[in-house]
Amino acid sequence: MEPDTSDDKAPKGKSSARRRADAIKTFRCKNLIAVIENPDEIRNIGTVIRNVNALGVEKAYVIDPRRSLPDDWQDMRERKSLSKTSVSAVKWSFVRRFDSTEDCIAHLQKNGFVSIVTSPHVKGRKNAVLDEVDYTIYTKLAIWFGNEGQGISETAVQNSDMCISIPMFGMIESLNLGTSSGIVLYEVTKQRRDYQSKFKRAGKRVPIAKPE
DSSP states (O other), X not given: OOOOOOOSOOOTTOOHHHHXXXXXXXXXXXXXXXXXXXXXXXXXXXXXXXXXXXXTEXXXXXXXXXOOSOSSHHHHHTOHHHHHHTTTGGGGSEEEEESOHHHHHHHHHHTTOEEEEEOSSOOSSOEEEGGGSOGGGOSSEEEEEOBTTTXXXXXXXXXXXXXXXXXXOSSOOOOOHHHHHXXXXXXXXXHHHHHHHHEEESSSEEEOOOOO
């Protein structure tokens, strides 16, 4: 169940955290999901969820075949190891786990989402550099981040629209999951938030009329 961030009129005594959640609701990037595929360590899951929340990504999906997370979001938010590593972001973020990559792909495709995978290496499909892609052309978009050791799976690659990489100019050619997810999601949310501020969706993409 997704946490309630209703923007109804705040009752007396409403907490500062709830007021903050209401104030930032309009800045959340709609129909944008970050997918973490088979992460090795729970602290990395927490770090990505923190990035998801801080940058206004709507949801996080975790492909977790080892079942290190509970199925229910309410149980996740009470898991101390996850709450601590996400700095309590899990309490304010929608997180859903899947048993397999195939299950997650089927769910995303059923709901009309296009997937883009991330990798520092060419994966044999359409490849692009992070800041050279227009992420506003996708109405529903899922950004995938691979396992810390093996990277993104071939199954995810074959079911994606493209593979994007972060441009790097040093001797080190890879970044950890927390850093790479933060960089990628910043670029994607920056573009989509700017688009949302100029356009609205009413069955189709049309400019918001400026007041006369």
